[in-house]
Amino acid sequence: MIPEALNITFNQILELREQHILGNITYTRIAFFIISLVVAFFVAKIVGLYLRKKFGHRMKKDQLKFFIRVVQVVIFIIAIGIAVPSFLDVSFTLVLIALAGVLIVVAFSSQKVISNFVSGAALHQERVISAGDFVEIGGVSGTVEGIKLFSTLVRTTAGVFVRVPNDQVYGTQVSNYYANAARRYEYTLGIRYQDDEDKAIGLLTAYLEKFPFALKNPPPDVFVSDIDSNSVVIKARIWFPSEWANTRDDISLRTGILPGMKKTLEESGIELPYTQQVIHFAQKPFSLQVEGKKEGER
Numbered sequence: 001m002i003p004e005a006l007n008i009t010f011n012q013i014l015e016l017r018e019q020h021i022l023g024n025i026t027y028t029r030i031a032f033f034i035i036s037l038v039v040a041f042f043v044a045k046i047v048g049l050y051l052r053k054k055f056g057h058r059m060k061k062d063q064l065k066f067f068i069r070v071v072q073v074v075i076f077i078i079a080i081g082i083a084v085p086s087f088l089d090v091s092f093t094l095v096l097i098a099l100a101g102v103l104i105v106v107a108f109s110s111q112k113v114i115s116n117f118v119s120g121a122a123l124h125q126e127r128v129i130s131a132g133d134f135v136e137i138g139g140v141s142g143t144v145e146g147i148k149l150f151s152t153l154v155r156t157t158a159g160v161f162v163r164v165p166n167d168q169v170y171g172t173q174v175s176n177y178y179a180n181a182a183r184r185y186e187y188t189l190g191i192r193y194q195d196d197e198d199k200a201i202g203l204l205t206a207y208l209e210k211f212p213f214a215l216k217n218p219p220p221d222v223f224v225s226d227i228d229s230n231s232v233v234i235k236a237r238i239w240f241p242s243e244w245a246n247t248r249d250d251i252s253l254r255t256g257i258l259p260g261m262k263k264t265l266e267e268s269g270i271e272l273p274y275t276q277q278v279i280h281f282a283q284k285p286f287s288l289q290v291e292g293k294k295e296g297e298r
Contacts, residue, residue: 032083033083033084036079036080036082036083037076037079037080037083039079040075040076040078040079040080041076043075043079044071044072044075044076047068047071047072047075048068048071048072051064051067051068051071052064052068055067061131066120066121066147066149069149070121115166115167116149116150116151116165116166116167117149117150117166118167119165119166119167119169119170119171120147120148120149120150120151120152120166122170123147123152123166123169123170128174128176129144129147129152129169129174129176130144130147131144131145131146131147132144132178133176133177133178133179134176134177134178134242135154135174135175135176135177135178136174136175136177137152137154137164137168137169137172137174138164138168138172138173140154140156140162140164141154141156141157142154142155142156142157142160142162143155145161147166148166150165150166151163151164151165151166152164152165152166152169177242178242179242180242181241181242182215182239182240182241182242183239183240183241183242184237184238184239184240185237185238185239185240185257186235186236186237187235187236187238187257187258187261188225188233188234188235188236189204189233189234189236189258189261189262189265189272190228190230190231190232190233190234190272190273191231191232191234191265191270191271191272191273192231192232192270192271192272192273193231193232193273195232195270195271196270197224197232197234199268199270200234200265200270201222201223201224201234203264203265203268203270204222204234204236204261204264204265205220205222207260207261207264208220208222208236208238208257208261211238211257211260213240213241214238214239214240215238215239215240215241218239220236220237220238220239221236221237221238222234222235222236222237223235230273230274230275231272231273236261238257
């Protein structure tokens with residue numbers, strides 16, 4: 001009794017497997033399509049883990065993430081290309097022609113999206129900027145939070161997140177303040193004409209050499225850069241590690257050093273000048289001569 005029931009059930013399963021649901025689509029083809037996608041999903045995961053382990057120490061985190069995502073998308077496209085012909089009972093050549101047509105339509109209708117994607121791939125390849133870099137892109141300056149498939153996310157010094165399209169990043173001038181190991185800052189102060197500029201330079205040099213994180217090589221450079229109408233201008237150039245400077249977004253370096261330089265000079269009797277102007281009067285008395293009369297006549 002039981003063998004007969006099993007035989008009937010097995011035959012029903014075989015009939016159900018070959019039963020057409022819609023056109024030539026059967027349960028077998030649906031199962032094959034789903035299994036293909038599931039296998040592609042696990043293969044993409046395994047490949048991603050392998051790439052992360054293989055290139056984790058060679059590539060930056062955001063670049064590796066972008067590379068893995070592209071590879072996984074390619075795996076899914078290949079899986080769909082294999083499963084669709086069997087699922088729809090069409091030739092592989094026909095699927096390639098249809099896919100090419102779809103790509104052409106998408107290319108014409110989404111030129112901006114494709115341009116952003118290609119620019120993002122180029123940015124990862126050239127490694128102009130990376131996550132964590134302090135950059136200036138056009139009129140936007142801040143720390144790069146990440147380079148996505150189509151855009152770059154930048155956090156400004158005001159805490160505002162700005163999304164910049166990748167084609168704009170790739171096609172405009174980009175200043176990367178983090179690419180070099182060290183970064184130079186310049187500060188300018190003016191002293192009075194009667195003050196000793198050599199003494200002022202010595203005081204400022206000693207102060208800057210003791211400032212935290214100021215590099216010893218190259219050392220701080222302090223010199224007279226100009227003599228204007230009100231003061232003798234002294235300029236100081238200091239090198240700091242880029243990583244420390246950019247972590248603080250320039251705030252401490254822009255606001256902490258100048259007050260210390262001013263205080264150092266004032267403690268030694270060297271003052272910053274006020275804007276002043278000297279007016280000279282002629283020694284000869286002023287006189288006015290009226291036409292037709294001699295000088296002194298009324």
